[in-house]
Amino acid sequence: MAVLVVADHDNQSLKDNTHKTVTAALALSPDVDVLVAGQGVSAVAAGAAKIAGARKVLTAESDALGKQIGEAVAAAIVPLMANYDAVLIPATAAGKNYAPRVAALLDVAPISEIIEVVGPSTFVRPIYAGNALETVESGDPKKVITVRATAFKAAGEGGPAPIEAIDPGPGAPKTRFVSDELVKSDRPELAGAKIVVSGGRAMGSAEEFHRVIEPLADRLGAAVGASRAAVDAGYAPNDYQVGQTGKVVAPQLYIAVGISGAIQHLAGMKDSKVIVAINKDADAPIFQVADYGLVADYKTAVPELMAALAEAGH
Amino acid sequence: MKILVPVKRVIDYNVKARVKSDQSGVDLANVKMSMNPFCEIAVEEAIRQKEKGKAEEIVIVSIGPIQAQETIRTALAMGGDRGVLIQTDTDPEPLQVAKLLKAVAEAEQPGLILMGKQAIDGDNNAVGQMLSALLGWPQATFASKIEIADNTVRVTREVDGGLQTLELDLPAVVTADLRLNEPRYASLPNIMKAKKKTIDIKTPDDYGGLTGGHLKVLKVTEPPKRVAGVKVETAAELVSKLKTEAGVL
Numbered sequence: 216m217a218v219l220v221v222a223d224h225d226n227q228s229l230k231d232n233t234h235k236t237v238t239a240a241l242a243l244s245p246d247v248d249v250l251v252a253g254q255g256v257s258a259v260a261a262g263a264a265k266i267a268g269a270r271k272v273l274t275a276e277s278d279a280l281g282k283q284i285g286e287a288v289a290a291a292i293v294p295l296m297a298n299y300d301a302v303l304i305p306a307t308a309a310g311k312n313y314a315p316r317v318a319a320l321l322d323v324a325p326i327s328e329i330i331e332v333v334g335p336s337t338f339v340r341p342i343y344a345g346n347a348l349e350t351v352e353s354g355d356p357k358k359v360i361t362v363r364a365t366a367f368k369a370a371g372e373g374g375p376a377p378i379e380a381i382d383p384g385p386g387a388p389k390t391r392f393v394s395d396e397l398v399k400s401d402r403p404e405l406a407g408a409k410i411v412v413s414g415g416r417a418m419g420s421a422e423e424f425h426r427v428i429e430p431l432a433d434r435l436g437a438a439v440g441a442s443r444a445a446v447d448a449g450y451a452p453n454d455y456q457v458g459q460t461g462k463v464v465a466p467q468l469y470i471a472v473g474i475s476g477a478i479q480h481l482a483g484m485k486d487s488k489v490i491v492a493i494n495k496d497a498d499a500p501i502f503q504v505a506d507y508g509l510v511a512d513y514k515t516a517v518p519e520l521m522a523a524l525a526e527a528g529h
Numbered sequence: 530m531k532i533l534v535p536v537k538r539v540i541d542y543n544v545k546a547r548v549k550s551d552q553s554g555v556d557l558a559n560v561k562m563s564m565n566p567f568c569e570i571a572v573e574e575a576i577r578q579k580e581k582g583k584a585e586e587i588v589i590v591s592i593g594p595i596q597a598q599e600t601i602r603t604a605l606a607m608g609g610d611r612g613v614l615i616q617t618d619t620d621p622e623p624l625q626v627a628k629l630l631k632a633v634a635e636a637e638q639p640g641l642i643l644m645g646k647q648a649i650d651g652d653n654n655a656v657g658q659m660l661s662a663l664l665g666w667p668q669a670t671f672a673s674k675i676e677i678a679d680n681t682v683r684v685t686r687e688v689d690g691g692l693q694t695l696e697l698d699l700p701a702v703v704t705a706d707l708r709l710n711e712p713r714y715a716s717l718p719n720i721m722k723a724k725k726k727t728i729d730i731k732t733p734d735d736y737g738g739l740t741g742g743h744l745k746v747l748k749v750t751e752p753p754k755r756v757a758g759v760k761v762e763t764a765a766e767l768v769s770k771l772k773t774e775a776g777v778l
Contacts, residue, residue, distance in 0.1 A: 285668055308689045311654050312670045319659035324624045324743035327653045342652050343546035347555050350747040389667040389698040397690040453687045468777040489775045506758035509767055519764035527768050
């Protein structure tokens with residue numbers, strides 16, 4: 216049985232989610248191919264060819280694929296499934312957008328956001344915002360699976376595997392790309408960062424969020440995250456949201472500043488290795504999951520933390 | 530234009546889900562149930578579009594036990610026009626739901642299907658995309674802004690790097706994300722009025738039946754618990770512990 220992994224990328228660079236999804240795929244089969252669907256993806260394909268365990272890399276290119284239009288990506292994947300028993304897709308916003316479409320077109324049940332491969336047809340996935348784990352068995356001959364990448368280790372370097380261009384499919388005739396508004400940042404990507412510094416509603420304004428959270432993140436070489444409350448209030452862009460409906464992260468170190476710890480936020484970060492909480496409310500639920508809690512107003516605690524980090528050589 | 534809004538009755542979002550001791554599922558006995566929050570946002574958006582003159586009728590559809598009538602009634606009190614309940618005591622999986630909704634769409638012929646991006650019980654985030662694929666209609670998931678024109682709809686979506694705007698031909702399926710709007714509370718007069726609105730009670734067989742479940746739930750378990758760690762007194766102590774004890778700096 217062969218398995219297809221769909222690469223996570225932005226047409227320029229390959230994302231680490233792909234390597235983690237390959238690890239999940241290798242638990243199902245030694246024959247893992249990687250599909251890079253996009254536009255102008257030669258560098259991405261070359262990166263994918265170097266993933267240890269990748270047998271072959273397929274590239275499909277068109278304008279609609281370059282914009283990750285769901286209809287187009289699904290239409291490129293479906294005909295390939297004659298050759299594969301399963302397709303594994305990183306559970307990013309893009310992946311979640313097209314994966315169920317692939318499943319519907321194949322008349323199979325999608326298996327969303329798996330965190331463990333138990334057997335060839337059996338998987339564990341979180342439900343109820345991570346408050347329960349469901350072990351499901353799929354009776355479908357072809358499986359369409361999205362993978363919560365943080366639950367798997369990244370596959371290493373190997374290869375290079377051969378790269379082969381394939382038919383990009385019919386695109387998305389009823390859907391047109393109008394524009395995008397992407398957040399530009401030199402910081403590490405939230406989903407794959409080793410350290411994440413997140414700010415909450417306590418920041419009180421977008422200016423304060425920039426003034427407090429970003430310098431701390433930069434000192435640590437960390438990605439910046441935010442609670443839903445902070446995003447809803449306009450302090451941080453939607454792309455920063457960590458939680459059940461935002462991004463799920465599991466860094467080595469997660470620092471929550473002025474975040475109370477609503478269930479839906481905890482669902483997005485509780486698998487971090489070490490959690491630090493800074494909050495002036497000693498009863499905030501975030502302290503129940505924090506390895507290290509500092510009960511203090513962030514206004515004094517963050518400058519002190521910056522100074523202590525500087526002293527420690529960071 | 531008619532807007533079809535599928536809604537789901539789920540555990541209230543403020544209630545913490547508890548796993549049953551026999552691992553057969555989550556305990557829903559005597560637990561407060563409400564409309565799925567993302568469905569509520571979809572209902573609100575449909576009403577706003579009708580208020581802007583972009584739609585004439587809003588049909589609310591739910592699949593679930595007889596109590597799901599209350600969920601439909603809530604949507605009617607917010608401003609929906611009529612409801613359809615497909616009554617079943619089973620817990621259909623996304624593929625089955627998408628197939629039933631496809632049959633509803635074929636019967637109702639809406640110009641737009643607006644629905645929540647995911648239900649907070651199963652967290653599948655699948656039905657909208659599957660419905661769109663089965664109907665052969667275009668899709669825009671994770672919507673944070675929706676503008677309806679004559680034969681198209683322009684949707685701004687929350688994507689990995691920020692926002693993306695797409696234009697879809699109608700009819701289309703659009704799924705709502707958190708920041709699309711803030712749902713209204715139904716006023717008392719509207720709650721009274723909603724009692725007179727029609728809800729048709731149907732069965733899955735009226736819409737082609739519940740065909741073949743593909744997924745079997747073997748067990749539902751508690752996730753590993755995190756225990757609270759220690760409180761530190763100062764930022765300096767924090768840095769020293771992160772360096773020496775935790776080894777993450």
